[in-house]
Amino acid sequence: MGKLKINHEKVNDEVAERLIKICPFNAFEYQSGRLDINAGCKMCKICVKKGPKGVVEFIEEEIVKIDREAWKGIAVYVDHAGGAIHPVTIELIGKARELAKKVNFPVYCIYPGYQVLDSAEELLHYGVDEVFVYDYRELEHFRIEPYAAVFEDFIDRIKPSVILVGATAIGRSLAPRVAARFKTGLTADCTVLDIKENTDLVQIRPAFGGNIMAKIITPNCRPQLATVRYKIMAAPRRSKKISGKITVCSMEVDRFRSGIEVIKITRKPPEENISESEIIVVAGRAIKTQKDMSLAYELAEVLEGNFAGTRPLVEAGWIEAKRQIGLSGRTVKPKLIITLGISGAVQFTAGMKSADYIFAINKDPNAAIFKIAHFGIIGDIYEVVPKLIENIKAIKGMAGRTFTKYAAPVSRH
Amino acid sequence: MEIIVCIKQVPETSRVQVDPKTGVLIRDGIDTKMNPYDLFALETALRLKESHGGNVKVITMGPPQAKEIIKEAFMMGADEGAIVSDRKFAGADVLATAYTLSQGIRKFSAFDLIITGKQTTDGDTAQVGPEIAEYLEIPHIANVLNIIEVSQNHIIVEMDMPETIEIAKIRFPCLISVEKDIFEPRLPSYKRKLATSAREIKVMSLNDMEDRDEKRYGLAGSPTQVEKIFPPDENIEKETWEGPGEELAEKITGKLKELKFI
Numbered sequence: 001m002g003k004l005k006i007n008h009e010k011v012n013d014e015v016a017e018r019l020i021k022i023c024p025f026n027a028f029e030y031q032s033g034r035l036d037i038n039a040g041c042k043m044c045k046i047c048v049k050k051g052p053k054g055v056v057e058f059i060e061e062e063i064v065k066i067d068r069e070a071w072k073g074i075a076v077y078v079d080h081a082g083g084a085i086h087p088v089t090i091e092l093i094g095k096a097r098e099l100a101k102k103v104n105f106p107v108y109c110i111y112p113g114y115q116v117l118d119s120a121e122e123l124l125h126y127g128v129d130e131v132f133v134y135d136y137r138e139l140e141h142f143r144i145e146p147y148a149a150v151f152e153d154f155i156d157r158i159k160p161s162v163i164l165v166g167a168t169a170i171g172r173s174l175a176p177r178v179a180a181r182f183k184t185g186l187t188a189d190c191t192v193l194d195i196k197e198n199t200d201l202v203q204i205r206p207a208f209g210g211n212i213m214a215k216i217i218t219p220n221c222r223p224q225l226a227t228v229r230y231k232i233m234a235a236p237r238r239s240k241k242i243s244g245k246i247t248v249c250s251m252e253v254d255r256f257r258s259g260i261e262v263i264k265i266t267r268k269p270p271e272e273n274i275s276e277s278e279i280i281v282v283a284g285r286a287i288k289t290q291k292d293m294s295l296a297y298e299l300a301e302v303l304e305g306n307f308a309g310t311r312p313l314v315e316a317g318w319i320e321a322k323r324q325i326g327l328s329g330r331t332v333k334p335k336l337i338i339t340l341g342i343s344g345a346v347q348f349t350a351g352m353k354s355a356d357y358i359f360a361i362n363k364d365p366n367a368a369i370f371k372i373a374h375f376g377i378i379g380d381i382y383e384v385v386p387k388l389i390e391n392i393k394a395i396k397g398m399a400g401r402t403f404t405k406y407a408a409p410v411s412r413h
Numbered sequence: 414m415e416i417i418v419c420i421k422q423v424p425e426t427s428r429v430q431v432d433p434k435t436g437v438l439i440r441d442g443i444d445t446k447m448n449p450y451d452l453f454a455l456e457t458a459l460r461l462k463e464s465h466g467g468n469v470k471v472i473t474m475g476p477p478q479a480k481e482i483i484k485e486a487f488m489m490g491a492d493e494g495a496i497v498s499d500r501k502f503a504g505a506d507v508l509a510t511a512y513t514l515s516q517g518i519r520k521f522s523a524f525d526l527i528i529t530g531k532q533t534t535d536g537d538t539a540q541v542g543p544e545i546a547e548y549l550e551i552p553h554i555a556n557v558l559n560i561i562e563v564s565q566n567h568i569i570v571e572m573d574m575p576e577t578i579e580i581a582k583i584r585f586p587c588l589i590s591v592e593k594d595i596f597e598p599r600l601p602s603y604k605r606k607l608a609t610s611a612r613e614i615k616v617m618s619l620n621d622m623e624d625r626d627e628k629r630y631g632l633a634g635s636p637t638q639v640e641k642i643f644p645p646d647e648n649i650e651k652e653t654w655e656g657p658g659e660e661l662a663e664k665i666t667g668k669l670k671e672l673k674f675i
Contacts, residue, residue, distance in 0.1 A: 002632070026476075027476075027503070037500065037503070038476045038477070038500065038503075039475065039476040039477075039498050039499060039500050039502055039503050040475070040476040040503070041500075041503035041504055042503070042504050042505075042639075043503065043504030043631075043632040043635075044639055044642070061633070079575075081574070081575060081576045081577065084576075086575065141579070142574070143552075143581075144543075144546075144552055144553055144554070145552055148547075168575050169555070169556045169572075169573060169574050169575055170574070170575070172539050172540075172543075172555060172556075173543055173553070173554075173555040173556070173590075174543075175540070176507070176511075176538075176539075176540035176541075176542075176543040176544045176547075177543045177544070177546065177547045177553070179507075179508065179540070179544065180508060180511060180512075180543070180544035180547035180548055181547055183508060183636065184508070184636050185506065185508065185635075185636035185637035186507065186508075186538075186540060186637070187538075187637060188537070188538040188539060188540055189537070189538075202640075203637075206645070207537070207642070211644075211645075212642050212643065212644060212645070213642065213643050213644070213645050214639050214641075214642050215639070215640045215641040215642070215643070216637050216638065216639055216640065217637070217638055217640050218636050218637050218638075219638060220636065221636035258552065259551075259552035259583055259584040259587060260552050260554065260581050260582070260583045260584075261581065261582045261583075262579055262580070262581045263569070263580045263581060263582055264579065264580040265577050265578075265579050265580075266577060266578045266579075267576060267577050268576055268577060268578060279674065303669075303674065303675065327537075335674075336669075336672070336674050346645075357672060357674075359665060359668075361661075365655075370651075370653065372649070373651065374649060374650065374651060374652070375651075375652050375653075375654070375665070375668060376651060376652070376653040376654070377653075377654050377661050377664075377665060378653065378654065378655045379654075379655070379656070379658055379661045380658060383657075383658025383659075383661075383662075384658045384661045384662050384665070385662075387658060387659050387662035387663075388662040388665055388666060390662075391662055391663065391666040392666060392669075392675055395666070395670070395675055396675060
């Protein structure tokens with residue numbers, strides 16, 4: 001905690017210009033020879049660290065420190081739909097165990113729902129020490145007040161140091177509500193997590209559209225919350241044996257009062273989720289016409305994988321939004337991904353760069369995609385891909401087969 | 414119906430890079446715009462006003478230049494606007510921002526419904542809406558895809574869940590956070606620009622708030638801190654191939670075979 005102080009006697013036109021340039025948030029104002037910092041300042045302190053020496057100073061302030069010792073354990077929220085546990089939960093349990101090992105903490109699960117007791121046992125195959133089940137009719141469907149009340153009860157009881165929540169529709173609604181209730185920090189969409197010896201959670205995530213990485217900590221508040229998207233962390237191995245215990249928790253039902261009533265639920269038709277695919281072919285802007293999408297489609301078919309696209313293709317209506325890979329689309333972590341004519345903007349690569357093997361085909365040798373591809377192929381997809389498809393068909397003995405025609409998606413507007 | 418929409422002014426592009434040698438951010442231009450996700454929130458509010466009557470008010474937290482987006486909201490049809498601005502609000506993370514906005518809303522206006530966009534293009538967190546709802550002690554629903562029905566004391570919405578689409582009824586006062594593409598946002602109108610050019614924008618600083626404890630705002634009120642920013646690491650084992658299309662296709666086929674993908 002602290003303030004920024006400008007040493008005005010050191011300020012001149014040149015100094016002011018340098019500071020204005022350095023600030024990523026446009027927070028410096030220089031008028032009539034007077035330099036000021038406006039409300040745009042985010043206290044990143046770059047002006048102190050990298051600006052003209054001694055002009056801007058950071059003045060520390062005394063604050064009351066929390067007792068880190070009083071908060072123990074790493075808890076994972078169990079994201080589910082009617083007892084079907086979302087796989088992101090398992091990934092986070094794996095990560096929680098890694099972190100817990102470093103600081104000798106137990107690993108917990110928070111599981112609110114209705115008739116979920118049976119499914120809770122599955123979690124014990126992953127090395128959780130204790131699963132806290134809250135089983136109530138009022139928790140049958142996700143509603144913010146009852147679920148937040150469960151979190152509140154758990155946190156008051158157990159005082160976990162860290163809580164990890166999957167960045168699903170539920171997690172993204174629940175985690176911030178809880179963070180505000182406890183006036184604590186929450187970092188969304190972390191891509192890397194670590195823990196310091198003093199139990200501070202190190203939360204790393206991309207910022208400014210992925211152009212920079214930010215390392216964030218919550219030094220003086222507990223619990224420390226973080227959300228993580230599906231397929232960012234690796235899933236741990238499932239052990240045949242079970243270990244740990246299940247604790248059924250009770251709460252007064254009037255704590256579940258809610259201003260929300262769920263009236264109707266419609267299952268979404270089971271759709272292929274590209275996040276699950278082990279092999280993905282992604283089409284980019286080098287595809288000239290909608291018809292040519294068949295290049296990507298056929299290549300995916302012969303490899304027995306799935307196909308996806310970049311944002312411009314979705315916006316053009318050539319591919320469904322659910323097949324978009326990127327920061328505003330899906331994150332995928334397949335064994336193999338082949339990109340066709342994709343330049344590799346950070347918003348795209350953020351959604352796929354942790355794939356095991358990345359083959360990128362692009363005409364432009366300076367395309368950014370080559371920075372993250374394991375195999376960079378400088379070539380024209382219209383020359384390379386048809387031949388590639390032929391080769392694969394020959395090897396797999398598919399020469400005579402024809403494939404279902406690719407159907408263009410229907411536009412929403 | 415009294416509706417408040419929270420909006421934010423964000424940089425025009427996210428093209429920011431870190432100079433790997435000095436660790437300094439290199440900003441690309443200083444243009445700003447209304448957070449695109451907020452346009453959907455504002456459009457939702459305006460349509461509700463058109464069908465059910467009432468007022469649409471907008472509120473933003475930011476430096477004085479953020480007044481520009483309030484003016485833009487007026488040009489789209491908003492009735493009133495407020496900006497919460499003070500140097501003491503600087504350095505705010507999500508919690509402090511939500512608290513500041515909730516304090517501003519308390520002073521600004523009574524409401525039935527608060528609508529927020531899903532997230533911002535610069536912060537990207539999607540957390541401020543739910544945190545405002547917590548501070549104002551009202552229920553909230555995020556991921557709203559559509560508005561089904563509105564009445565005197567509740568709203569029925571369609572929400573997007575991982576495996577299902579759910580229809581839920583939520584009583585006023587409440588907050589909803591809407592998905593991108595819920596409605597097609599209208600363009601600002603020049604006629605409205607002229608009509609609203611002299612309209613006052615309410616400015617609120619720390620001294621206007623119910624809670625004037627500096628420690629709850631800005632950096633002091635922010636539990637999270639950025640310890641460091643750095644360029645993404647892109648060092649991996651790479652191979653690059655060039656040549657005629659056929660040759661490249663052969664090479665790829667060979668490698669895929671080697672890696673047991675075919």
